[in-house]
Amino acid sequence: MKQYIQAEEWNIIEEGFDPHLNKISESIFSIGNGRMGHRANFEEQYSGETLQGNYMAGVYYPDKTRVGWWKNGYPEYFAKVLNAANWIGLHISIDGEELDLGHAKVTDFKRVLNMKEGYLERTFTAELNSGKQLKIKAKRFCSIADDEIAALHYQVLPLNFEGTISITSFTDGDVKNQDANYDEKFWDEVSALTENENTYLTLRTKKTAFEVCTATQTTLFKNEEAQLLSSASGAAQPKYISLTGEVFVKQGDCIDVYKVGAHISSMNYDKSELQMVSRAALDRASKKGFQQLLKEQAMAWLAKWEESDILIEGDVAAQQAIRFNIFQMNQTYTGKDARLNIGPKGFTGEKYGGSTYWDTEAYCIPFYLATAPAEVSKNLLIYRYKHLQKAIENAEKLGFNNGAALYPMVTMNGEECHNEWEITFEEIHRNGAIAFAIFNYIRYTGDQSYLQEYGLEVLIGIARFWRQRVNWSTDKNSFVMLGVTGPNEYENNINNNWYTNKLAAWCLKYAVEAAKMVQQATPELYQKIVQKTKLQEAEEFSDWINISDKMYYPYDQKEEVFLQQDGYLDKEQLLVSELPAEARPLNQKWSWDRILRSCFIKQADVLQGMYFFEEEFDLETLRRNFNFYESRTVHESSLSPCVHSILASRLNYGQKAYDFYLRTARLDLDDYNNDTEDGLHITSMAGTWMSIVEGFAGMRVSNNQLQFNPFVPQQWKSFSFNINFRGTTLNVRISAEEISIKNYAAEPLAIQVLEQAYLFPPGEKTINIKHADKVY
């Protein structure tokens, strides 16, 4: 854990330059706009430790699988988000001496991520070996107003010398993924072209043949007077293009470099048009100029914050943290393109392949449902709909048939990428999360039409999978599900994982319900789906209901808890509180077999199920299970504390709820797990939001109505947040004494607060809440 980031409400601030922290900061200060993004690498040369990272959403490379021992069914490749051309590059040298923070003496270093307006700023003074001093001010952003554009402004002030500054502005496509399985480079050059101040570097990915044109326009000014740039002389480097300008400067002069980058990919345009489209984008940007682009960026972020901000009174660190989480979620995914999804590291690193996991459905969708237009979540659902055929093929590879669909554990294009058998083939609960997200979308938006258009087909494929995946046990006189891995990956190849069985049984019934809903609403569409999926309604439905009814659920009579899996109580029953400090984290200190046979739990498993289906369980059942499992859970997944925080809130375990919240909120800012340098934990950031809105505020949607069961952590004075609900924007403010809801719509809205129904008219309405019976 590190705590070098300064707390401020709207800004992430690093002061002073520590090379040891640089890779961490490169992750934390990353910027993106849903279509592209990059790590907070320096524009100028840097010879110190760095992970150079530029990423284009959806542009991937199928890297040949690497395993120790091949198992039948493993996918041929792991689709990885690609490290793309680095367009921010500037070589700055004075009389031949290059500016490089790896060698210079650096003072007054300050790096700021302005979350309110969506830009990254860096200022410092550097003294070169020669004693020459420069002051640098660099600012850049990826535009969310025009998401093909990014721009930077780099200012150089000579402090104590006169001489010639040479500035080379380059785009370098000769980059490599750090996680390449065979140390291979993934890009080939298509073309490199210079037109005055514009450069166009077009690259093609190997195998997948994506083409991306990275175009830049560089303008150079001395004391606001334009300077000439020309193509660098000398032998051309492959996958590299540059422009150079030289300017004589003296103390008091001001050099300004502006660079606009346009990033145009063949995902969106014909390959023959890439250069033309890039030129148009550069023209569009240059007409506006850097300041105007930045202004538009600030306006666009203002709109985002109006939809999604959370305000915390009385705790600056918490305030900064929650905004950081929301900022990153909005940087990573904007919901405009149903072919894109939310990689576990977003645009901040390349670990885990940058592909789609079940995190999207279980953690991210609730965030986007409440803070963005419905289309955003809908596009995430459609992403899976588009992959249905691949999911069916994936299941076929594993021996399933009749349209059974198994969605992949990790994917970029619908095909499975993961290659640990215990995860790839067995962590099948992911299928249930995808079905649950459809249910959740409809519950929140009230929009059932999604089922007719897309959802029902997905639900049928998933139901068919579960139907074939269970088998009848004469021994147990029930349907059982053998050989699975639950969300708690510290158990592998177990039988009757309660969570998976529960989710499967729910899916089977929900698929039938959904079919009935579609049949009723749009009988013709329903018939089309029946034909398309070759659904044998009578037979398949009764089969599904039968399995759902006769599913086996491990349960312990003595502890009166659901059992995570068969035989869980054969394990030596220890508590996390009994673990010596030096054993933590288990995944670094214990061998894998020891973790597997211990009772310790990586992340919510039974509790994840109780969170999904909380209406089925009374508070006492939840309390028994929470008390039992929470004390055995080590939270070595970033996705675990949020679910515990939400359930703790529900159980009035205020301090626990707050403690769990804290573990997620500043996970990356404080480098809690010592891995922020690899990139940020993007998907779990949604969980932080959930801890506040579903946890502290107790927001639920039930019977088409919003509900709140709020409390305020002792450490805060109040908190408030914006959400949208079915077309209405609301601001909800909660303090220990009251809840105020501002309804921005023209119509009143019925909302339950602490299980009592209220009508909230347009404007603000405050209700006193009494927590006399709650002890925090």
Added chain:
Amino acid sequence: MKQYIQAEEWNIIEEGFDPHLNKISESIFSIGNGRMGHRANFEEQYSGETLQGNYMAGVYYPDKTRVGWWKNGYPEYFAKVLNAANWIGLHISIDGEELDLGHAKVTDFKRVLNMKEGYLERTFTAELNSGKQLKIKAKRFCSIADDEIAALHYQVLPLNFEGTISITSFTDGDVKNQDANYDEKFWDEVSALTENENTYLTLRTKKTAFEVCTATQTTLFKNEEAQLLSSASGAAQPKYISLTGEVFVKQGDCIDVYKVGAHISSMNYDKSELQMVSRAALDRASKKGFQQLLKEQAMAWLAKWEESDILIEGDVAAQQAIRFNIFQMNQTYTGKDARLNIGPKGFTGEKYGGSTYWDTEAYCIPFYLATAPAEVSKNLLIYRYKHLQKAIENAEKLGFNNGAALYPMVTMNGEECHNEWEITFEEIHRNGAIAFAIFNYIRYTGDQSYLQEYGLEVLIGIARFWRQRVNWSTDKNSFVMLGVTGPNEYENNINNNWYTNKLAAWCLKYAVEAAKMVQQATPELYQKIVQKTKLQEAEEFSDWINISDKMYYPYDQKEEVFLQQDGYLDKEQLLVSELPAEARPLNQKWSWDRILRSCFIKQADVLQGMYFFEEEFDLETLRRNFNFYESRTVHESSLSPCVHSILASRLNYGQKAYDFYLRTARLDLDDYNNDTEDGLHITSMAGTWMSIVEGFAGMRVSNNQLQFNPFVPQQWKSFSFNINFRGTTLNVRISAEEISIKNYAAEPLAIQVLEQAYLFPPGEKTINIKHADKVY
């Protein structure tokens, strides 16, 4: 399955050259002498498909582990037997045109492995593109009489031309392991020296710094007149050394090349002496000459056959097969050096790393016990004793303490090499097999002194491991063992594997028994061991006995069978007979998860335990379990059919016993599993021997007495075999009517036949056996 090998009692014969079969034949015709060996590669250049393989026992390279996803506790490297310098090489060219069976027209090709005398012979006629015809006769062997020496004789007869034959005799150390993880070469050159007809190439392994000097002496004759050889001119190649001779020949001339190879490694000599020792070996060999060396080889093999031959009357294919198995076992391991062991492929290939598996203890030791002096098996036991400290360290890496020892799944030097968690960390029954081998050795030899010197320490380490590996289950009111993989590797991470629990419980008790035996026999030695191992006798012994007594064994009341593991009967219960042909073998047709959750069994598991501890079970219990499990077993391990064959013999399932025997006996000769090209299944060859001696002949040792419960497969007239038992050599001949035992000792020997005691005086004695009640 292929059937191109001709059946003959003492020879393995291939007639006609089919390049598609060449890699298979290279495996089958491999030769070795326990210290070194090589595949049946051609001496002359071959541009077709080949796996070049020369191996030196014990010389290994720690190849950096390659995995998809790292798990805590994985070993850093996989120790691999090294592909060593190829010393047999001869380039033969006529007027500049090279002899290469990849290009020439080949007729009268014949390859013979003479098992009786231990050499490989190859004859063929080749027509080059120019039309020139040559007749070649090549013979070679690895001497078991002088195991540092190998020799070859290569004869060239020009059939229809005159011209200049150039012969280059080379040693090539620039070789690579086909299974190298990172495509790396593992050898560096130390020196290369030519002295007249002798060459010395000394190489050093990377990391492990083994040095091996491969020395050759090449002599060239034309019509029995010696010809000059000289160092090849031109630039020296690295790790390569050669001599060249040129001879003008015409039809009717005869060219003879003799080449002796000495293979001297730093395992046995100081590095500074390698060249000197090599020179002495070459001198020794050259004094004798090729024919004398070959004669000594034949004599040495005669002695081996006297100890270990099995004679089958009435079935040439079976006769050839069993001799092939015995021949390979004796080629692979001679028992002279306790640092060596039996790699799964011996010297015939490099798959599986060439290291030591539990196969040695469970399958090979019974063979060597009965067919070789006791020191041979003893050295295999001492091998593990030498690795005890590493086994303790291995256990410590996994969190065990107090001297608990976990022997590795695969090893070369005692350190674990394997890197699949479900095997590496969980297939711990291997520990039990190592303890059982100690028991088996004492049972067969009657020599308890092994315990005092070595065995007890090993047993204590193993008992301590089991003690820490189990845990008390309040739920089951017993000790349980969670998260293991049994011999049936088609189940992973299961709980209470019956076999492992049984073996562990036995180990715990046997360790106490062994301690008592040592205490009684040699109290001072016992005290030393107590001190060395810091044994808390009273406490640890009572602990071990308690666990052993209260071990949990899964059992099914309805089927009245031991359950392979907890929950086995939750699986869909299918029989192998119900599997469609296209599903076999499962490991190629089904995805791994499907195999795991099916009831199908890879290899004997419960039945392996009933084989080890057969005295504990009555025939009806064995029959129920055999019937239940045999029908669910797919035998996708070469180690499975032999155990089934032995048990089927015991149950009087004659046809089944024979069928299972057949599956092992010609496994490699007929390329049953389509993988012989990778090398031979050396360790399972011992199982073939067991099927006959323990199966058909029903040989056991109990209460210090030999027992036979014989029958003859219908397909045979009779079979006989030689064994040694406690210093006595016996020949046992079994037909349907009688068993004759020839006792070569001076003393009579008491032997039970069909549960009746007999005294067998020196000389032969025949007993009528009646099988009226047995139906085959």
